[in-house]
Amino acid sequence: MTLPSDTDHSPALILVVDDAPTNRYVLATTLRRAGHQVIEAEDGTQALELLSVPGPLPEIAIVDVRLPDMTGFEVCEHIKNTPATAALPVINISASAITVNDRTQGLNRGADAYLVEPVAPDELLATVTATLRYARARRRAELLAHRLHLLNHFTLALYSTTDSQELVRVTARAAAAIFGCGAAAMLTTPEGRPLVAHTWQDRPGRSRPTEPQVHTMAAWPWRRDHSGSQDRPGPEPELPCLPPDLKDPAHRRTVMGRAKPERPPVVVVIAADAVTTPDDEQVLAQLTQASTLALEALRSYSEEHALALTLQRSFLPERLPENPRAQLAVRYLPASERTEIGGDFYEAISTSAGLVVAVGDVAGHSLDAAMIMGQIRHALRAYAAEGHPPETILARLDHLLMSVEPGATVTLCVILIEYDSDTLHLANAGHLPPLLRNPDGTTFFVPEHGPLLGLGLPHPPARKITAEPGALIILVTDGLIERRHTDLQHSLGSLAETVSAAPTGPEEACAHLLEHLPPDGSDDVALMVVRLNAARTC
Known part of the structure; x- marks a missing residue:
């Protein structure tokens, strides 16, 4: 998976592929001085092997067209045709003797940009920055679309729940799936019983959090402020049954929502580094609100059912x-x-x-x-x-x-x-x-x-x-x-x-x-x- 980035100008991990040590040195030095991390490969085979190793992918590959084992065009095609690396931007680079047809071929076969040596440092860095800006914007848009798709799916699932235990479990499952991290959800049932559900990640970077486990809390961990209008962590309490990556309050993001001022809130907790943009904040808030409204529907159902039962029993013989x-x-x-x-x-x-x-x-x-x-x-x-x-x-x-x-x-x-x-x-x-x-x-x-x-x-x-x-x-x-x-x-x-x-x-x-x-x-x-x-x- 490509390393996430907070801004379009933040440093990136970049792969440089060139069979000439001098060229690699010049390119890598320029990039490192600009703050980027660089990994190097001397031919196409080594480059493709580096891309197949589990772990973070580079955000850009700079590939020389003339490689000893295959052309840079072939390396680019292989990258673009492999699902795991298809979104990786490729910048082709070649000597000044390259023909116009070669440059056209490179772009037609998947390259995102084309540079001709000798490349001025400012031109190299400007091309890298522009490519990163486009690639990161595209990734953010794709990630947001994916998260909104999951939010829509789980919103329907939340409104389909029939009891509080199922609701808190689906809420935790939704947060974990949408943000790809450990998650917890807490609520108070219509009967006044505090529940917590959490996923569990036994190692960092695990992409599939476990099925949420549901527990009953001895007491609600937040207290009301003096106005009675909101719950406040004062300071943030020791939350029970949280996964390891959410134990530290500094590393978790907590959002609360309630349907009415007098109701106990629904609380959703995820890893802080999973929320990096205002769009992420909005998705998390919408998930919390959907769970809050689903709980209110369950509470209304419970109250109406109890009222109906009381009224109906009043019509029967004592x-x-x-x-x-x-x-x-x-x-x-x-x-x-x-x-x-x-x-x-x-x-x-x-x-x-x-x-x-x-x-x-x-x-x-x-x-x-x-x-x-x-x-x-x-x-x-x-x-x-x-x-x-x-x-x-x-x-x-x-x-x-x-x-x-x-x-x-x-x-x-x-x-x-x-x-x-x-x-x-x-x-x-x-x-x-x-x-x-x-x-x-x-x-x-x-x-x-x-x-x-x-x-x-x-x-x-x-x-x-x-x-x-x-x-x-x-x-x-x-x-x-x-x-x-x-x-x-x-x-x-x-x-x-x-x-x-x-x-x-x-x-x-x-x-x-x-x-x-x-x-x-x-x-x-x-x-x-x-x-x-x-x-x-x-």
Whole structure:
């Protein structure tokens, strides 16, 4: 790799190729007196060998046209056709006897400039300076374009992260890749946990930093100033888990960014010598800002998700009834991939006719869906408390939905468990079929169902089933069993198989189902398990 340079006039490493010792001496002496470093080669073969050795490349090659083993034109062509040296500027130099055609040939075959001996020192140095100025400007432009390309790529990656740990890792990886050095990133998660991620370079000049490692910090290393408007290193703190090339505060560049004044900042640390121009400063600032905004998006998502969950849980029953006819257990799991409120719900109420249990799902994920869910659940309780049978409850809910929320649809399964007999009354409005497990472990679905609520269609009579004491009733919403690219019948079969091996206690059965059928987080889950006790006798 060519040595970096701060300015167009700073010294360079220059290769001089000439078979005449006197000419090499004159050229090298002139260049050294101007502050440049010079390496010498006496023929084309030696020059190409020097260029193939690992390490810093010269910034310019001055090549005599008349070499003993090959022409300077051939040396130039080899340099320009080799990817590692293709950007190396070549200045051809020749005796005054060279023809115009030779000079034209040299330029056409890749030379960046052409000098004719004897060369005045001022002309040599002016040509070298002009060539360096162009080459360095081109390298800076190419490097900036490459860094901007990487910045664009990693900005998309930052906004695609789904948690703070992934975000801090991608930030450190981006800084290391863009600037080609060890890097670290620090942030505070929405839960208040400080994280640091760093790459590690075990030797100077390593071009591929390691995959970032993420650690939890015991405390945030910066403190607020008296105005509370910014964090300040006072002096710069001992930062944990930094790679060796960033341990010394004098040799690292630290940038902080925050989305709001009250937020803890995102901090990016890289090697100081990787930032040499205002363009580099701008790229580093943009990377830090992109990470800051991505963290703010994660924080907003976390806050909205928590608010949605709190609101949704406020629409669900606070407690389940204690009823001698059955033992109940429920689980409600919100969709982890959504901030929107869902419409899954459950209900259980003791009535004069028996114990009524229900599980339903309002179509959609929104505040409107949650509000409809609340209306349906409270109306369900009212109709059940009035003593209506399940099919009448569904018919009345359908009429209510058509009247107050036209266009909304709801699936709902309602079961009445009689007190004085082993009879169950099941009415299903387009919901997943309830699953029953007999005391001997055999299972069966009750597939009969009517239309969804909200369509204004008639509902069939409730299905009557006899269930022995010790039987389990399992009611679920689709978030538990439906999976992308999986047939529903296959999913129902997996549910039946899992229930057949579940414990007899409702709480234990719920835990068993969630363990063996873990939701994928794409939808809410409502799960109710009912264990029947013996009917009362008079």
